[in-house]
Amino acid sequence: MSLSGALSSAISALNAQSSALAMISDNIANSSTVGYKTTSASFESLVTSSSSASSYSSGGVSTLSKSNITTQGLLTATSTSTNIAIQGNGFFPVTTSLTGGSTLYTRNGAFTTDSDGYLVNNGAYLLGWRTDASGNVIGSASSGNLTAIDTSVAQTSGSATTTTTFSANLPADAAVGDTFTTSMSAYDSLGTSSSIQVTWSKTADNTWSASFGQPTLSSDSTVTTAATPTSTVAVTFNTDGTLASTTPDPPVLALTGSTTGAADNTITLNLGTVGGTDGLTQYASGLSTPAVNITRIESNGLAFGKLSNISVGDNGVVNATYSNGQTIAIYKIPVATFAAADQLEAQSNGLYSTTAESGTAALQESGTNGAGTIYGSELESSTTDTNEQFSSMISAQQAYSAASQVITAVNKMFDTLISSMR
Template identity: 45%
Template sequence: MSLGNAINTAVSALNAQSQAISIISDNISNSSTVGYKATTASFSSLVTQNYSSSSYASGGVAVTDSRNVGLQGLIESSTISTNLALDGGGFFVVGELGNNGTADIAYTRNGEFSADKDGYLATSSGYVLMGYRVDADGNAIDGDVFTTDDLEAIDVDIVSGLAQASSTVTLSAGLPADAAVGDSVSLDVQFYDSLGVAHSTTLTYTKTGTNEWQMSYGDATDPDDPTSVTGTSSGTTYDLVFDTSGNLSSVSPSPVELTFTGITSGAANVSLTLDIQDSGSLTQYAAQDDEIDIELYSLDVDGARYGRYTSVEIDEDGLVTANFDNGLSLAIYKIPVATFANPNALQALSNNVFLPTVDSGNYILKDAGEGTAGLIRSSSVESSTVDIADEFSRMIIAQQAYSAASKVVTTADDMIDTLMSAIR
């Protein structure tokens, strides 16, 4: 072994430990980076082929970096509801939006998403969360989703408001059995059209015989101005027959449909199903006092006025639901989870995102919780996998190895100087 080989070997050690310190420094600097995966320096020996048993040819050392991308970080709570963490394997699909609206796709464990100025759920570095549109039942609007081409940037402002047209009126009331034939009692019912505008109609019950009544309903009107007609009633009347125990025995025609056309707000025609045929819903008993009137037990009308968007919720299955100030909620997107056969072989980029490589394999989109895909935890983030204590230990070892390697260089230099002195 020559002194030159010894110096070269020591220099390779200095280079390797320098890289190790760089890796440690990178880890420590990212100890608070959401979703960051710690990198480890892996050393391997370099051996120079030696054909003589009487001399030794030194080799050296090489270092490579390895990152355990699949290692689960600690899930910590967050006060931001759109901050997400994956509890299990997989990655969020994110994209950098271009001017043409398309996205350059990448993958990340950093779920620090919040709505930007355009309503997109994005990280602080500008990567937007990708998902697919769903209907009110949470099913993909465009069918099965297999590729990232089926995804779009999640825009929580896509529905700024929501109304729900009324469709069912559930009534529980009692008609006065002691009313005279020809007597009428009435009840006002308020409902909503498809634009969320409120209307009112009057149900009128007229006694036509013993245990027999006829029900009619008037035009739709403005609840604040009963003289202002806002929709035209079909004018259908319904014959009601009660048994001797005061229970409703038959309705003709059936079912009871309250239909209104020509809605002045510009909404669609309204058709309400009046549910009075359940047992005990509409009865006929003696009036409670001297005044002949209908006795209302309960009145429930579905539908809702127009409401503005207030917040968004994301469940563990990745379903994104928008909430509105009228109490309604609407499913708008679903977040898929991308999995890889070998996630540790993904290519790391700045801003804590990854790209697939030949060794990592291609992505597979799954629903959260399906197979190896983790569940999505809202109001949470995944912490860095860096262990500061472990990094300090590695730093001490690298520092000592570097000092020792530098001492070899110094010693070899002294030996060369001694040799040069002997020649002189």
């Protein structure tokens, strides 16, 4: 039994070292694979029966593969705005199909936008939560609210004007009944820019009124865009030229009857701080023909813009940037964590599926509750250390060679035994 046991042990060593070499080969082959996690061999002795001082029963060795899934790879910067990486614990959730696909997990963040606007990587669609323009998740931040990130949901942008700020001086040396005109701009809900004439009329000492003309296209004053506003604003000043009051307070401009198909809109007019000089003032112009001196008339809102770029910012917020300069959040990418991530089942293309041992995924926002932090325009490098792998390869080669020598020795001893019987 000793010779056959030695032969069996040597064969098990050859099998074990072959398996170890296969793992090393995979690790080296994937030394440049984004998000790759190495697999290492774990050797365990086999015991066939108890050995005594007078006899020994050899067993051999077996090898198990150990997936080093939780090992952190180095993050490297890229020029692709949709590339992402996780520093710390967790995975990106993806789906294999837009309808009926299974949810898998990956550390490979080399996502790009496909022809339909989805963020994909090797055929896997990145999942995320829909957000409002400020980056707040719409609904619950749960697995049931996950959806494939579709950047085509925000192909265009445009926002209506909600506030117009005035900074100007109305001439105190104007006569009661004098009128002056300025203009303001405003965007409707479809991003159309209109010009509105503002008529300032001095109704009494230190008292003025503002009325508004019919809005017209900023690009063509002959085309009207809404009905003539009925809004008027009464403005009074203190004897030191500072703003005293406005009626109504706050003053508003109501725009209705759009000819562009836009929604009705109400614009708050910021005429300054009561008692201050940061908005409207009334000082003498010092001119033979008094005039309104405009410092600034500025409206918020944005013109129509087309989607020009998609990027993922830090903390996993997917941002859409438009030709009008606007950038808004459209999705937030969660981080999936597991109780035993090393027990996930590896699949091709850097994907992992859950197992009974790994537990189910817990979805967290980036950097919260123990989840890693998502970084945009970065990728996680392979965890393969080629120097370490070459060292392990040499060790496996030497052990394999030694085991083969055992087989050679056993073969010669069997020959000796058989020869002695002839």
